[in-house]
Amino acid sequence: MQDAFSKVVEQADKKGAYLSNDEINALSALVADSNKRLDIVNRLTSNASSIVANAYRDLVAERPQIFNAGGACFHNRNQAACIRDLGFILRYVTYSVLSGDTSALDDRCLNGLRETYQALGTPGDAVASGIQKIKEAAVKIANDPNGITKGDCSQLIAEVASYFDRAASAVA
Numbered sequence: 001m002q003d004a005f006s007k008v009v010e011q012a013d014k015k016g017a018y019l020s021n022d023e024i025n026a027l028s029a030l031v032a033d034s035n036k037r038l039d040i041v042n043r044l045t046s047n048a049s050s051i052v053a054n055a056y057r058d059l060v061a062e063r064p065q066i067f068n069a070g071g072a073c074f075h076n077r078n079q080a081a082c083i084r085d086l087g088f089i090l091r092y093v094t095y096s097v098l099s100g101d102t103s104a105l106d107d108r109c110l111n112g113l114r115e116t117y118q119a120l121g122t123p124g125d126a127v128a129s130g131i132q133k134i135k136e137a138a139v140k141i142a143n144d145p146n147g148i149t150k151g152d153c154s155q156l157i158a159e160v161a162s163y164f165d166r167a168a169s170a171v172a
Contacts, residue, residue: 004030004100030100036156039148041094043141051141052087055133063126072122082122085113086130090138093163097156105163110170117171128172135164 008023019027044051059082060067067073073082092109096102117124143157 007101033151033156036148036151036153037098037100040142040153040156040160041098043144043148044090044094044097044138047137047141048087048090051134051137052083052090054137055086055130056083058133059126059130062129066123066126072120072126078120078122082127082130085127086134089131089164089167090134093138093160093167096163097160100159102163102166105167110167114171124171128168131164131168131171135161135168138164 005027008019008027012019012023065071067079073079088109092105095104114124117127139157139161142160143153
């Protein structure tokens with residue numbers, strides 16, 4: 001996993017060029033948003049267990065056939081794996097928020113996840129729905145203006161949402 005700075009430097013080095021004004025401005029914006037990023041990561045981390053538990057409860061209520069006898073997630077170990085996986089996805093999204101980069105999310109979490117669910121007989125659209133439920137809760141928590149660094153967070157909130165969308169499309 002490379003941070004945003006290393007990635008920009010590597011790209012410029014491959015071209016044999018100095019950093020462009022656009023690249024420098026993008027990195028400056030990242031630094032300016034760093035406290036907001038930390039605030040959001042802290043909020044999501046502090047609320048991770050309730051975010052995941054509530055998303056799981058909502059998913060069970062929405063799709064009871066999957067969790068009832070004969071469903072793909074009927075057994076306790078399958079239910080525990082579902083909760084665990086939703087937690088992993090949330091954790092890797094926080095890494096992406098902090099770094100402004102999806103490489104850890106892609107490489108260490110999403111790579112091969114769809115195929116794993118297919119092999120287990122778990123409907124990918126159900127997992128995607130669970131991820132969307134986590135997204136809704138996470139965006140609501142991250143968007144709460146109380147106790148967060150002042151300033152316009154709309155672009156950062158859109159970025160947070162995009163990481164969840166990326167995860168949901170990877171499993172659907």
